[in-house]
Amino acid sequence: MESLFNLLNFGFFRNAFLAAFVASVTCGIIGTYIVSRRIVFISGGITHASFGGIGMGYYLGFDPIAGAIIFGILSALGIEFFTKKADLREDSAIAMLWSLGMALGVIFIFLTPGYAPNLMSYLFGNILTVSRQDLIYLTVLAIFVIGFFLTFYRMILFVSFDEEFALTNNVPVRLFNSLLISLVALTIVLNIRVVGIILVMSLLTIPQAIANLFTKRFDFMIIYSILFGLLGSITGLTFSYIYDIPSGAAIIFTLVVFYGLIKTTILSFRKVSINHRKLL
Numbered sequence: 001m002e003s004l005f006n007l008l009n010f011g012f013f014r015n016a017f018l019a020a021f022v023a024s025v026t027c028g029i030i031g032t033y034i035v036s037r038r039i040v041f042i043s044g045g046i047t048h049a050s051f052g053g054i055g056m057g058y059y060l061g062f063d064p065i066a067g068a069i070i071f072g073i074l075s076a077l078g079i080e081f082f083t084k085k086a087d088l089r090e091d092s093a094i095a096m097l098w099s100l101g102m103a104l105g106v107i108f109i110f111l112t113p114g115y116a117p118n119l120m121s122y123l124f125g126n127i128l129t130v131s132r133q134d135l136i137y138l139t140v141l142a143i144f145v146i147g148f149f150l151t152f153y154r155m156i157l158f159v160s161f162d163e164e165f166a167l168t169n170n171v172p173v174r175l176f177n178s179l180l181i182s183l184v185a186l187t188i189v190l191n192i193r194v195v196g197i198i199l200v201m202s203l204l205t206i207p208q209a210i211a212n213l214f215t216k217r218f219d220f221m222i223i224y225s226i227l228f229g230l231l232g233s234i235t236g237l238t239f240s241y242i243y244d245i246p247s248g249a250a251i252i253f254t255l256v257v258f259y260g261l262i263k264t265t266i267l268s269f270r271k272v273s274i275n276h277r278k279l280l
Helices: 001-009 011-037 040-049 051-062 066-086 092-110 120-124 132-151 153-161 163-168 171-210 218-243 247-279
Strands: none
Touching: 011 040, 011 132, 011 153, 011 171, 040 051, 040 066, 040 092, 040 171, 051 066, 051 092, 066 092, 066 171, 132 153, 132 171, 132 218, 153 163, 153 171, 153 218, 163 171, 171 218, 171 247, 218 247
16 A cells, blocks of 8 residues: 555656546536436547547647547537538437548548557557646646536536527527537547547546436536546556556446446345335
8 A cells, every 4th residue: 555655756647646636527527418418429429530630630740639629629510510400310420420530530640651650549548648738738628617617507407408498598509509519529639638538438428327326416416427537547547556557448447347336236225125125
């Protein structure tokens, strides 16, 4: 245990813990919105569509994450447009933009002269290589996300659960949908640099699934999602150090194990409670 605490003496591990905390906050808030709206598949489409921006950044010689932000936000707004204006099924629009982004990313990487970068690093990421600049970006994002949700909390609830009621109360539903889906894209892309696409998807869904076992309230789900995301990230990082395994995979595995154990425990208690009532 002492050796684990000694890890905090290393700057890269402190950065990893801080990144885990900030990523848990942003993904906990945005993930709760995604799960509540049942648009997890949309977040997957945005995530993979951003590959086109990564490839474009390498090809044109600018920061790939900047390209991913552009592609991510445009794909998010594109999904909204195609499903609301162009009368295209949502799953079809997502699949089309998903495959387009991946295809463009591969094409741009192929056309890039010189050494071809390894896109697998963006798939799995490496939270142990987080820089101070990355932490600054994530912290600014976290402050913005928290401020946005605190300021427009009631409107977000209206838009998330009852758009018709929101429209009758003169809430600009289309504007809020566009802002929220753009914020989803921004959160996904900025976390890709730190933890990779696969871990971002996990932090956006698994802690929320665990939180949903305890509460259905939107505000409590946000809090529980942040806590479970942070607990799973820290536990996963610790296991990755002890067993010398990739940190991202360890965090995902830990979160899934948490969900399985908690779900099994809850079902067991319910079964015991039902049997006890029958005996009475």
